[in-house]
Amino acid sequence: MxxxxxxxxxxxxxxxxxxxxxxxxxxxxxxxxxxxxxxxxxxxxxxxxxxxxxxxxxxxxxxxxxxxxxxxxxxxxxxxxxxxxxxxxxxxxxxxxxxxxxxxxxxxxxxxxxxxxxxxxxxxxxxxxxxxxxxxxxxxxxxxxxxxxxxxxxxxxxxxxxxxxxxxxxxxxxxxxxxxxxxxxxxxxxxxxxxxxxxxxxxxxxxxxxxxxxxxxxxxxxxxxxxxxxxxxKRIIQDMSSVRYPSTFIVPYMETVHDRAVLEVMRGCIRGCRFCQAGFIYRPLRAKNPDVLCAQGKALCDSTGYDELSLSSLSTSDHPQVEELLTRMIDYTDEKKIGLSLPSLRVDNFSEELLEKVSRIHKTGLTFAPEAGNQRMRNVINKNVDEDEIMNTCKIAFEGGYTSVKLYFMSSLPTETDEDVRDIGRLAQRIVDLYFSLEKRPRKMVSVSISVAVFVPKCDTPFQWVGQDDFATIERKQAALLDSIRSRKISVAWHDVHTSVLEGVIARGDRRVGRAIYLAWKKGCRLDSWSECFDYDKWMEAIREAGLTVEFYASRTRDLDEILPWDHIDVGVSKNFLKREWEKAQRAEVTKNCREQCAGCGASRLLDRKDGVCVE
Amino acid sequence: MSEKNSDQNRKIVVIQGRDVYEYRAFYKKFERAKYISHLDLYRAIQRTFQRANIPVWYTEGYHPHIYLTFPMPIFLGCEGVEESFDFRTTVDCSPSQLMDQLNAAFPEGIRITRIQAPVHKAAEITKADYTMLFTADGIDNPVLLDRWNAFLQQERIPAVKHTKKGPKEIDLKPMIYSIHTELTEKGLLVQMQVCCGIEQNLNATLLSDAFGAKEGLSLNYHLIRRDQMLLENGERFS
Structure with a gap:
């Protein structure tokens, strides 16, 4: 058989x-x-x-x-x-x-x-x-x-x-x-x-x-x-426009999570949000040109029959020719009745024209990621948006017919206090208030959902030395946030504390953590990212039996001179740059994006072309 | 919406002043495609229309989508040899050309066998023929056959059906029109005619699963196939 x-x-x-x-x-x-x-x-x-x-x-x-x-x-x-x-x-x-x-x-x-x-x-x-x-x-x-x-x-x-x-x-x-x-x-x-x-x-x-x-x-x-x-x-592709890209995808029989054509428009990100590992490890920024993208998008949709095309990158609105790209793409997708989605728009450069283009196709909900509830915290994490921009974007969205906004936040960020967490709830309330103050708003009920992830420090970021909040602190902050929400128009979703703690242990683990992973698997742990399978207690046993502690790997703040387990892996950004960024974070100072001013992160070393800068 | 001069190739309906051409495609669903659920099959066929570049008619609602209707959804795991769906085009097309274009674009396990104008209404379907081949873990086929026959000879065959309103106990016996089981080398080969329609519907495996549950057996299905759908008078749905 x-x-x-x-x-x-x-x-x-x-x-x-x-x-x-x-x-x-x-x-x-x-x-x-x-x-x-x-x-x-x-x-x-x-x-x-x-x-x-x-x-x-x-x-x-x-x-x-x-x-x-x-x-x-x-x-x-x-x-x-x-x-x-x-x-x-x-x-x-x-x-x-x-x-x-x-x-x-x-x-x-x-x-x-x-x-x-x-x-x-x-x-x-x-x-x-x-x-x-x-x-x-x-x-x-x-x-x-x-x-x-x-x-x-x-x-x-x-x-x-x-x-x-x-x-x-x-x-x-x-x-x-x-x-x-x-x-x-x-x-x-x-x-x-x-x-x-x-x-x-x-x-x-x-x-x-x-x-x-x-x-x-x-x-x-x-x-x-x-x-x-x-x-x-690490290896990078020098020229994204000439590297081979699939002209078709396998079309599954059953529905998958992202069941659509995906067009990668760019690698890297100019933003430098300090919590974001992807924002550092995929540097330098390299965009594909619109001609290539239009041809690749068309080939993908024609060969798969997908009715949705997603323009994917860490921050698609930062593509140097995003307006041209969208205008040309929409001509094709409209004719073929294909929905165009931009999964990663930023609050600050979300123009009315851009919104109009996206909303010609889809008008469901809008998703933004302010990440923190007040300006000091947004400066700490270098999320360079201010409250006026958040409010203005919501105003444009509401006046354009949207009634539901989803906002992503993180808690347990470095230097964060309980008051900072309460500010997440206050910001959500001001968005609800804004909605009711608008004359041009839709005649429907507004819904503001906030989704709060627990920050997990990752390697190759300015927060790689930071001790993660311990279990009790995370829970206390979650209680503070819940307490700050007074409106039923605001709904809150939390990331699970247990998985965040475990992620914290593994993310900055060294070789000895492998023993804990092995023992956890031996005890029957697998599919740990599925809540119905995750078994925190078994994991804690495994960590103990491996002779390790959560404290050492997750909540311990590292000395800046300590040899980190990943120091022999070079992703392009230099350790000195990350140290500078960590020091600025502690002073709540921001760093400009790569397009405004090069911060000297070191990733340009990876480029063959040696003119010193990565971005035009 | 009104109808006008249709022929055996297609029906013409007028929607908002425009002629739209309606077809019924008969298809086979076999091999690995049998593991597609109805919803996934629907999606797979929509994508096939997109790939085949057919001037298909879209619904005119807020979210336009390709118009597709299925008379009786076929369940996951079941093969079909005489299944159908209806679709519309904005241009008068030749059925044989549509068939060629679609068949070139279908994934493995879905093939159209003919395209014609719809004759019957889906609501006229009342029964269907099924073929099943199964064995069970830890029991020889002849013994399995005896227990299966005894199961079928009960006065009532109670089974739990999972409906949208929750589980419900129903009697399967009156829903079986005929059933014939043959012992083969590969297992029990069952041919049956059962209720199939909007009013009353019996999925073939509901019967065999009820048997498995009653006897405490884990059944291994080697074949589940819907052979045809019939009207009350015994005429084949077309």
Whole structure:
């Protein structure tokens, strides 16, 4: 019985069987006898989440464009299917071939958030592979990982053979070329491959680095061995307009989280919000030109039949030619009755014309992210919007027919007091008051939803040294916010405290955190970002049994001179810049955006063109 | 909306002073496409129209969408060989050309077999033929057959149906018009004619799942297929 026949009776016993069977339009099936390299691109979460992720679509397209290579997809099975797989001895398989993952050359994981790490271990185990790299067989696939969380790869150092740091388009193909070459000339052993891969810029092989610790638990030294570089510098694509972009996406049978055409308009961000890891690790800013974008958007919609096109980047309204881009794009999308969505608009440059363009297509709710409730806090985090801009944007939106506004905030930010948190509620109230003061407002009830995330300090940001609020403080601040809300027109949603604390531990963890991840997985933790699966108590046991504390990793403020676990990974921005930014944050001083004035972050070093600045 | 000179290829309806051409497409749903739920199938077909670049008619509401209606939704896991949906175009098109364009754009497991003018109304459907093939864990097929037959011979066959208003107990027995089970090498092959319509509807697996639940068996379905939908007089829906 082949996997497909073995699968069929099982699929009708689980929820959403379309997750597990493949066969979607534009999925790529090759004859395995015609390829000499097979990779499974894994996303350590469910199909619906993984299929929404752009990075893996890009890599899938690039790798499969090479006739010698076959890239497939694999996602985390939900608990019901996992139980059946274990009961029936069905190994985890690639969705294109339905072949067991253990037959692949390489299995890769995209690391998007810390709470997906146990899924990596679980998927390896379901594939019949030992999650611990040191104990995996010589002939087991090479396990690789990349994505934003790879900027601190250390917590996964025990499990992953090789990390790709930064943008994957080029480094992936260079790694594949090395692998295929060594297989072809017979020089391949896993160790020799890893040793040579470590010489490729952007590749980090954790097993080639030795870490020693001081008595107080901080790092004494990270020492490369076997010729591995002392610092691994992330890779970037120099010219976004000429890099290959998928001309089609796999169109899933079932609905996924982002079930639409996605056009990446730009990488990097000019803003420098100090809490935002993406804002630093994707620097420098590189935009695609409107001609390329229009052609790519049209190709995607025509080939997929999607009726929604999303213009994606960290801050799409900062695209240097955003007005031209929208005007041209709308001509096409209107004709084809395609909805255009801009998921990341900023409050301060949200012009009336821009709103008009977006609202020609969609008029549902508007979402903004003021992030903090008062000006001092917004200065601390360098979110350069003021209250007048927030109010003005809401006024434009209300007068343009919107009645519901969603606002994103963070609490437990550095230097934040309980009064600062109450200001979130007060700001929401002023928006409600504004609505009722407008004569041109729609004749409907207003709704202001505020969503409050718990701040988690991340590596490669100016807050990388900061101690996260402890559990009790976070809860106290949440109570203060709730107490500050007096109107039923305001609804509040909270991010869970438990997961935020755990995220805090892992995000700035060192290699020793890997032991806790392993023990947590052994205790049955997986799908930790799903509230129905998350088990905080098991995680706390695991952390204890690994001899670690939440205090050391999450709530401890680091000394500025301390060697940080990710110091040997260079994402472009310099540590001195981050220190300057942290000092300015403590004085509530803002830094101008890259377009107004270069702050000398250091990311321009990554550009081939050496004129010193990244942005026009 | 009014009707005028239609023929067997398409019906012409006039919507807001414009001629719109209405077609009924019969299709097969098989292999991996059987795991699509009705809502997802609806979306998949809409996208196929977009890709095929057909001058399809959009509804004229606040959020225009491609007009598509299905007579009786087919449930997840069920294959179909004589399923249908209705759609409209703004231009008079040849059914065979529409069929070619759509079939070139469909994903695996959905294929149109003919396109014609709608003859019957969906509300006229009252029954359907199904074929099922199943086994059960830990029990030989002949024993399974005996228990299945005993189950079917009950006076009443109670089952719990999950409706929008919550679970409800119903008797399946009067909803079965005919049923024939054959023992094959691969399992129990069941052919049955059951209620299928807006008033009363019996999903084939509701019956077998009720059997599994009563007997404490975990059934393995190897085939679930709707073969055709019929009117009260036995005529095939077309």
């Amino acid at each position: 082949n996997v497909k026949e073995q699968l069929e009776p099982l699929l009708l016993k689980v929820q959403k069987p379309a997750r597990y069977i493949g066969g979607e339009l534009h999925s790529i099936v090759k004859d395995k006898n015609t390829v000499d390299f097979r990779i499974a691109l894994g996303f350590p979460d469910t199909y619906e989440i993984g299929m929404s992720h752009l990075g893996l679509k890009i890599l899938y397209d690039i790798i499969n464009a090479d006739p010698h290579c076959w890239a497939e997809r694999v996602y985390t099975p939900w608990t019901d299917f996992e139980a059946l797989m274990r009961e029936k001895g069905l190994p985890l398989y690639g969705l294109e071939s339905l072949d067991p993952l253990s037959e692949f050359d390489v299995i890769g994981f995209s690391l998007q958030y810390e709470l997906s790490y146990t899924n990596v271990l679980n998927m390896l185990d379901l594939a019949g592979l030992n999650p611990l790299a040191a104990e995996r067989a010589e002939d087991a696939p090479v396990i690789i990982a990349g994505g934003p969380c790879a900027s601190n790869p250390e917590p996964l150092a025990d499990f992953i053979d090789l990390f790709q740091i930064g943008e994957g388009e080029e480094v992936m193909m260079e790694m594949i070329a090395l692998y295929r070459g060594m297989k072809a000339d017979g020089s391949y052993t896993k160790h020799e491959f890893l040793r040579r891969a470590a010489q490729i810029p952007g590749i980090y092989v954790p097993s080639l680095y030795e870490v020693s610790y001081h008595d107080d638990g901080t790092i004494a030294a990270v020492t490369p061995t076997e010729g591995a570089p002392a610092k691994v510098t």
